[in-house]
Amino acid sequence: MGAESRVYVLMRSVYGGKNAFAPVASALAGSGVDVRIEMVEESPDPVVRELVRRGRRVVVMYGVSSPAFLELAGEISRVSRLAPTVVGGPHATGAYWQVLRLGAAAAVVGDGEIAAVEIVRRIAEGSGLEEPPPNTAIMAGGRFKVGPVKLARLDDYSPHYPRLGLFPPIEIMRGCSYRCMFCQVPWEFKSQVRFRSVESVAAAAADYVAAGKSEIRFVAPIGFAYGSEDLRTPNPAAVEELLSRVRAVGGKPYLGSFPSETRPEFVTPEILRVVRRLAYNRRISIGLQSGSDMLLERVGRGHGVEEAVRAAGLAIEYGFTPVVDIIFGMPGESYEDVVETVNAMYRLSSMGARLRLHHFLPLPGTPLARSPPKPLHPLYRKAVLKLLGRGVLEGHWEEQEKLGLEIYCMTALDPAPTREPQPLRGSERLCSGLWEAMTPARLEPYASVLEALLSRA
Numbered sequence: 033m034g035a036e037s038r039v040y041v042l043m044r045s046v047y048g049g050k051n052a053f054a055p056v057a058s059a060l061a062g063s064g065v066d067v068r069i070e071m072v073e074e075s076p077d078p079v080v081r082e083l084v085r086r087g088r089r090v091v092v093m094y095g096v097s098s099p100a101f102l103e104l105a106g107e108i109s110r111v112s113r114l115a116p117t118v119v120g121g122p123h124a125t126g127a128y129w130q131v132l133r134l135g136a137a138a139a140v141v142g143d144g145e146i147a148a149v150e151i152v153r154r155i156a157e158g159s160g161l162e163e164p165p166p167n168t169a170i171m172a173g174g175r176f177k178v179g180p181v182k183l184a185r186l187d188d189y190s191p192h193y194p195r196l197g198l199f200p201p202i203e204i205m206r207g208c209s210y211r212c213m214f215c216q217v218p219w220e221f222k223s224q225v226r227f228r229s230v231e232s233v234a235a236a237a238a239d240y241v242a243a244g245k246s247e248i249r250f251v252a253p254i255g256f257a258y259g260s261e262d263l264r265t266p267n268p269a270a271v272e273e274l275l276s277r278v279r280a281v282g283g284k285p286y287l288g289s290f291p292s293e294t295r296p297e298f299v300t301p302e303i304l305r306v307v308r309r310l311a312y313n314r315r316i317s318i319g320l321q322s323g324s325d326m327l328l329e330r331v332g333r334g335h336g337v338e339e340a341v342r343a344a345g346l347a348i349e350y351g352f353t354p355v356v357d358i359i360f361g362m363p364g365e366s367y368e369d370v371v372e373t374v375n376a377m378y379r380l381s382s383m384g385a386r387l388r389l390h391h392f393l394p395l396p397g398t399p400l401a402r403s404p405p406k407p408l409h410p411l412y413r414k415a416v417l418k419l420l421g422r423g424v425l426e427g428h429w430e431e432q433e434k435l436g437l438e439i440y441c442m443t444a445l446d447p448a449p450t451r452e453p454q455p456l457r458g459s460e461r462l463c464s465g466l467w468e469a470m471t472p473a474r475l476e477p478y479a480s481v482l483e484a485l486l487s488r489a
Contacts, residue, residue, distance in 0.1 A: 038066045039089045039156045042076045046104065051200030052095045052121065052144075058190035059145035065153050071196050075107050080114045090114075091155055093148065095121035098395055098439045101130075109134040109476060116161070118151055118168075120144045122216045126397020128169040129176055129449035130442070133477035142167030142220070143184035143206075176449045186228040191236050199245050201291055202236050204228045204274070205252035209263040210295070211332045212321075213399040214362065214392065217253050225263055230270075230277050238281040247312070248283040255292030256303050268302040275310035286313040293317030293357070296335050299343035304350040316347045317388070321359045323376025324369035331362060331400070337376055344385045354385040360412050360429055361392040361436070363403035374415045381424045389416070389425060391432035394440045401443055404462055405436035441466045445478050445485075453481050460485050 041060060043053045050071070060067050072079060076092050083090045092111050096104060101123040111117050112135030119131045120140030128139035138161055140147045150165035164170045164179030171177075184206075191202045207225040208218045217223060237248050252258060259270020271287070278285040288294050288307055296318055307313075320340035322328050328336060344354040358377060377387055392405045408429075419425050444459035445467070464486055467475070475482055 037089075037156065038068055039091055039152050040083050041067050041069045041152060042072045042079060042090065042092045043069065044076055044092060044094045044104075045071050045073050046094065046096060046100045051198060053093070053196075054193045054198035054200050055189045055191055055203070056093070056120075056144050056148045057193040057196060057198065059149050060152060061193070061195075062190075063149045063153065065149070065156050067152060067156075069193075069196065076111055077107075077114065080111060084115060089155055090116070091152055092117045094119045094124075095144075096123045097121055098123045098126075098393070098442075099435055102435075102438055102442060105134060106472075108136060112136050116151075116155060118148070120147070123396055125220050126216055126395060126401065127443065127446070128178075129171075130396075130446050132169065132171040132176065133446070133453075137161055138164070138168045138170050140167060141169050141178060142181050145184045145189045146182050174451055183224060183226065186226055187232040191228070192239060194239065194243060199240055199243060201249040201251045202228070202233055202240075203251040204233060204258055204292070205254065208253040210254075210334055212334075213331045214321075214359065214395065216395050216397050219397050219399070227259060230273050233274060234277040234281055237278045237283040237285075241282040246282060246284050247286065248278050249286045249289075250292040252292040254295050254298060255288045256294040256298035256307075258287075260298075264297070266298045266300055266303045268300075268306050271303060272306045272310065275306065279310060284312045285310065287311050288316045288352075289313040289355075290317050293319060295319055296339040296343035299346055301346060301350070304346060304352070308350050308352070314352055315355050315386075316352045317355045317357065318343050318347070319357045320376070320380075321357060322362065322365075322369065323358075323373035324365075325372075327362060327365055327369045327373075330364055337372075341376075341380065341383075344380055344383060348384050354380075355388050355426070356380050356385050357388050357390065359390045359392050360408055361406040361433070363392070363400055363406070365406060365409075367409075370409045370411050374411050377415055377419065381419055381422060386424050386426060387419065389427035389429040391429045391436055393432060393436045394443060396439075396443060402440075402447055402456060404440045404459075405433070408433055437462065438466060445475075445482065453478055455481055455485055460488055 057069050116137040118138045119136045124131045124139040125141050128141050131139040147167035164177045166179050166182040169178045192199045207223040211218050256266050259267040275285045325336045347354040394401050394403050441463035444456040446453040
């Protein structure tokens with residue numbers, strides 16, 4: 033195969049998104065399609081222009097969270113005019129129409145390994161994207177089309193890609209059976225739970241160790257749910273086998289700390305004994321989110337406050353530091369909910385737990401995507417100042433308070449895949465100032481509706 037038939041795949045490295053390209057790159061490399069994969073650290077414009085000038089076939093790939101999309105929308109629009117651009121990641125899955133309105137050739141709305149291979153194969157063959165490949169959405173004739181959903185088997189794809197130095201945390205679980213209304217994972221297209229086999233994990237871990245990367249971390253929405261048969265209770269034997277096999281190849285496994293945090297129900301004495309003996313982490317990340325049982329029920333958490341307190345106490349008993357997640361400003365949060373959450377924060381910190389604080393983000397694709405974030409309540413500010421002095425806080429709640437409004441206002445402009453954008457009624461009051469400050473390139477697809485909205489604000 034010559035250079036003329038080769039497809040040059042440029043993967044745009046974005047903060048927080050570089051490692052996500054590892055399994056996609058591995059899938060492309062093993063697909064049989066003649067590809068040349070490169071990571072691009074800055075805007076790919078000049079590289080794309082030069083390759084196109086030489087007559088090469090080019091695909092540019094982005095993987096974006098909502099913060100990254102807000103930052104890179106203008107670049108995506110510009111690059112899409114030069115070469116086929118494919119955008120994946122949580123924002124593309126949750127709001128694919130926003131990506132496509134910028135000019136992207138395709139948005140990935142399912143497992144990216146399958147989507148990327150099929151897109152690149154079609155471009156290599158010159159067959160185009162008139163119809164959406166599996167796990168993708170396209171715009172054709174002014175209408176959006178979503179392709180069939182196909183689920184990837186994790187063992188079919190390597191979690192790392194050594195040629196580009198990509199050795200990310202090993203994904204051991206994909207999908208989530210819970211239905212937290214603020215989280216994107218359960219609401220992705222056909223989000224069915226799958227596990228990577230112990231054999232696959234051990235083989236990958238051996239490669240990591242050989243490359244001088246002995247610390248083996250995992251990616252899982254619920255780390256202690258690995259191998260669970262009912263997806264509601266832990267499987268200590270499966271976790272023990274996982275950690276033992278990684279240690280057997282010289283790895284130092286970390287499980288239950290970020291990015292393989294867990295839920296309170298899965299923190300049991302049996303699991304903690306296994307993790308204490310075989311894992312190297314001494315922190316356990318536990319999702320609580322609110323100190324109000326009523327609010328937890330409203331957002332679909334599926335557990336109460338006491339379960340999280342019990343889990344934190346067990347973690348301490350077995351020699352771990354629990355790091356408990358709290359989210360400020362969730363929709364429907366009342367004064368009473370705030371008081372109860374503050375009390376829970378003091379209670380947990382007095383036990384010896386740390387608190388990882390967040391501010392609610394209305395993430396696309398979730399049931400709460402159209403809910404504006406609430407300003408940080410004064411009681412939270414008072415508690416934060418007091419607890420900062422104790423040195424028990426971590427997290428990015430301050431930045432997220434501003435970011436949450438920006439994400440909401442982007443959704444408010446274009447909340448659904450209609451032929452023309454249909455903004456949320458009443459969003460002008462909160463968003464007019466932000467819309468005026470947003471970059472023109474990001475707002476180009478919304479120029480006419482934005483003009484009308486600002487005239488009413």
